[in-house]
Amino acid sequence: MKILVVGPSWVGDTVMAQPLFRLLHQRHANLALDVVVPPFTLPLLTRMPEVRRGIAARFGHGELKLGERRRLAHELRAEHYDQAIVLPNSLKSALLPLLAGIPLRTGYRGEMRYGLLNDLRHLDAHALPKMVERFAALALDRGGKLPRPLSAPRLAADLTNYKKIIEKQILISKRPVAALCPGAEYGPAKRWPPEYFGALARQAANRGYAVWLIGSTKDAAIGDDIVRASGDNCINLCGKTTLEDAIDLISQAAVVVTNDSGLMHVAAALDRPLLALYGSSSPAFTPPLSDKAEIVKIDIDCSPCFKRECPLGHFNCMRGLAPERVARHMPLPDCGR
Secondary structure, three states: OOEEEOOOOOHHHHOOOOOHHHHHHOOOOEEEEEEEEEEEHHHHOOOOEEEEEEEEOOOOOOOHHHHHHHHHHHHOOOOOOOOOEOOOOOOOHHHHHHHHHHEEEEEOOOOOOOEEEOOEEOOHHHHHHHHHHHHOOOOOOOOOOOOOHHHHHOOOEEEEEHHHHHHHOOOOOOEEEEEOOOOOOOOHOOOOOOOHHHHHHHHHHHHHHEEEEEOHHHEEEEEEEEHHOOOHHHHHOOOOHHHHHHHHHHHHHOEEEOOOHHHHHHHHHHHOOOOEOOOOOOOOOOOOOOEEEEEOOOOOOOOOOEEEEEEEOHHHHHHHHOOOHHHHOOOOOOOOO
């Protein structure tokens, strides 16, 4: 059996697809499973033993680039896949399996996909409230019952790479590490204010933690703001590491504090002690899937709004979440670590 999964465009969603991959292997002996994702999420697939091959999509999120899709589809035809499972709900994402001549094409109805998908499923949002469940259900036959509880995503860490990063970034420290992840690709409404992260970094350093800021190049300027707000009590690694590096750094952290973001799901899949900060979004839909994760949020009438920016202009869902309140949830460091 050979299956192609057209994967999501976001880091966190890609992590949440792993239980689907695991279910497919449980259903099909000797399965060859390949996954198409954007290049920036490709490193996640190398940390998932269920995936035979990650395939880089040469078109960005929301881009049609029909010529590129045709070229990739031509390459994929040679694999003779038995089935394609399409996780995004867009019309564009359903084009590739059709162009690649894959006979069984599975996915939810989504955006005008009649004819593109021939195993078209209706999403029962009440029965499948979490995104991870919606993905996993596509491994089943139509009307199949999803096994519960689903096994949580788990990423493999590379300790050899971790040691190389430590040497490269001169991060030698005998103190336990608090990894703070201040980014959120979706938009600013998901981001705890930089001055709050700075205050938390200062408190964490005073408790005995070495504090590292981890994120993408887009988070580098925010990281600089946090360093200043912390009184230089943290190290800004945002933009200085690859996604593989971020995975391995987080894998050795004593505690991770993060917005609702891709790195939140990475930390959960590495089973690290985790404080997940929620404001405009909801843990009911995309929670961190780990028993070591703790949700930290306040309840106000307008939250969750699921907007990229605060529609009311006050951002109280995050501004009301004081650093002192978050610090109370941070465990005391084990300095013998």
